[in-house]
Amino acid sequence: MLIPNLTILVFFIVMNTSDMTVVKETVGGSITLPIPIIQDGVLSLNNSAIAVVLDSVSRIVDKDFREQLQWNKDSGQFTITGLQRKNSGIYKLEDTNTKKSTLYHLTVYDPAPMPGVKVSAVSSESCSLVCFVEKVDETVLYWYKGEKILNQTSTVPSLPLIVDKKALNSSYSCVAANPANNTNTLSLNFTALCSENNLIIITSDDSRTGYWWLCFVVLAVIIALFVMMIIIKRKRDRTPQGIISMTSRDSTKREEPVYTEVNVKRTNRQKRNSPELSELSPPVSNLTTVYDTVSLRHMNKTDAV
Incomplete structure (x- = not known):
């Protein structure tokens, strides 16, 4: 009795395994299960239900799939x-x-x-290059010449290639792919890379990195010049020469005094009661001339008597 049951169990496992469809996808992608559930059915993951369809109405029972899982009522997929x-x-x-x-x-x-690609050796006849990736897990490396695969590996993090210098003008590329056929390609100009004693490393980010470095250098130079101008200006303002020059500029702004002749006009009464100016005035030789600044003022009619 045990042997027939065991045979049936093994046969059941084999049959289910042969009907299993293998699907490979990349993080961020999506898949549509082709078999439809039109009226009633269950979708499960590892024997745990994640969605059910009852009377053509779907309900997601696993909260982890509420944002990811969708059911098309028309197609049932x-x-x-x-x-x-x-x-x-x-x-x-x-x-x-x-x-x-x-x-x-x-x-x-x-x-x-x-x-990435690095040039490992250059001779007069050939050029040796290495295609590499930092992450080896589940990654396959390819060397392409045009559309033709020259070499490939999935067991080591690098893949070498030796190119005859007579064939440098051809189109070469290094390709990294995962098992879901998601690829990244680095195209190369071997003529420029394989010059004598040119041992360099090329990655896809080199051009962008160089651009940002150039912007950084230009910005740093501008900031340095601006700081230097501020420092020089402050030093000039603090020197005695600067102070003297500022003082001399301020002194030139002062207005020169304006001199005018003052005539004293006396009234008739003052003439009768006052002695003659000549009698009061001391000898001219004993006089001292004094100058002062005279300001002009507008007089009202009541002041002019």
Whole structure:
């Protein structure tokens, strides 16, 4: 009795495994399960229900999928968006009316890293280059010449290539890919790279990095010049020469006094009661001339007597 049951169990496992569809996707991507659930059915992940459809009305029962899982009422298909690594697993789509189920083995991979290239050796006849990535896990490296694959590896973080200098004018590129066929490509100009004694490292960010470094240098120079101008100006303002020059400029702004002749006019009464000016005045030789600043003032009619 035990042997037939064991045979049936093994046969059931094999049959279900052969019906499983393998799906590979990249973080941030989306998948649509092609088998529809029109009226009644269940979608589960690792034997745990995440959504149900009853009388053509869907309900998401797993709160982790409320923002990711969508059901199209017209087509009956489930779509998972914004995939993350944690969404990997075995999905089971079961139609409760027909009793048919479909399995999907989903694996979500990180995006392929951007590769870099370094020139390891240059001779008169050939040029040796190495394509590399910082993250090795689940990454495949390729060397392309045009559309043709020259070399590939998935076991080491770098992939070498030796190019004959007679073929440097061809189009070469280094490609990094993940198992979900998400790729990043670095195209290269071997003629410029493979000059004599030119051992350099090229990455996709080199041009952008150089641009930002140039902007930083220009900005630093402008700030330095501005600071120097402020320091020089302050030093000039603090020197005695600066003070003297400021004093001399202020003195030139003072107005020169204006001199005028004053005539004393006496009335008839003053003439009768006052002695002659000549009698009161001392000899001219004993007089001292004194000058003063005279300010002009407008007189009212009542003042002019």
